[in-house]
Amino acid sequence: MENIKTMDTHCHLQHNWFDEDRDSVIAEARKRMHFIIESGARPDWNRGAISLSEKHKGFIYATAGLHPMDAQKASASDFEKEIDFIRESKDKIIGVGEVGLDYHWEKDEKIRALQRERFSRFISLADEIKKPLVIHSWDGEVDAVDILSREASGTVVMHCFSGKKDELLKALDLGFYISFSTQILASKNHRRLAKFTPLERMLLETDAPYLGPNREKNMPWNTLLAAEKIAVVKEVEVCDVVKVALENAKKVFGI
Numbered sequence: 001m002e003n004i005k006t007m008d009t010h011c012h013l014q015h016n017w018f019d020e021d022r023d024s025v026i027a028e029a030r031k032r033m034h035f036i037i038e039s040g041a042r043p044d045w046n047r048g049a050i051s052l053s054e055k056h057k058g059f060i061y062a063t064a065g066l067h068p069m070d071a072q073k074a075s076a077s078d079f080e081k082e083i084d085f086i087r088e089s090k091d092k093i094i095g096v097g098e099v100g101l102d103y104h105w106e107k108d109e110k111i112r113a114l115q116r117e118r119f120s121r122f123i124s125l126a127d128e129i130k131k132p133l134v135i136h137s138w139d140g141e142v143d144a145v146d147i148l149s150r151e152a153s154g155t156v157v158m159h160c161f162s163g164k165k166d167e168l169l170k171a172l173d174l175g176f177y178i179s180f181s182t183q184i185l186a187s188k189n190h191r192r193l194a195k196f197t198p199l200e201r202m203l204l205e206t207d208a209p210y211l212g213p214n215r216e217k218n219m220p221w222n223t224l225l226a227a228e229k230i231a232v233v234k235e236v237e238v239c240d241v242v243k244v245a246l247e248n249a250k251k252v253f254g255i
């Protein structure tokens with residue numbers, strides 16, 4: 001089982017939790033994986049993801065965006081600056097993300113409205129630079145899918161999607177990809193969502209260093225553990241889950 005080479009479509013190796021072992025983690029990942037997609041989420045992480053991708057060309061790829069909690073915090077001019085930075089970096093990134101809505105941490109309706117407004121800006125930016133969108137939608141799945149259904153014209157990836165079955169079906173109906181993480185090991189809801197998601201629409205991710213299988217620091221190759229769980233849920237072989245998820249990732253991100 002351990003010799004199935006996997007990939008991770010969403011992690012954060014630029015996070016300071018990897019400051020001590022980043023090089024050895026990447027060396028190990030090279031043995032066990034086809035590629036890694038580094039997700040930006042804050043201005044410094046966007047730059048960090050791009051520089052990692054330049055240092056590890058053909059193995060690490062970068063996306064750039066602002067996590068909704070960071071997007072809402074930014075001043076109007078800092079927000080515009082980051083939009084410009086992402087636009088100017090379009091040849092160095094393979095996606096816009098993570099961007100979206102976070103109603104889990106933000107309860108204030110006025111600030112949620114600002115999240116939606118800035119989310120829309122990222123949707124039109126992705127459209128303009130022709131990159132797929134990587135969506136964070138914690139507890140805001142209904143609004144996120146609704147906004148995307150009206151505004152997004154390109155490929156959409158729902159990262160760590162944790163919504164209900166109805167929202168999942170709507171997202172699938174719209175042609176979106178659903179990214180499953182190591183969360184599926186501990187979550188009955190994610191296993192249920194996996195049951196309703198065709199393999200052809202699935203991606204694998206860890207969100208490392210977050211979402212460790214036993215709450216420890218997560219590692220990018222743990223996507224294999226998620227694939228093993230999906231294989232059980234869908235009654236297919238692990239190697240087939242990885243194979244199809246790999247093809248999907250290459251197609252979505254143009255790798």
Ligand SMILES: [Zn+2]
Nearest residue numbers: 010039098207
């Ligand atoms: Zn993330």
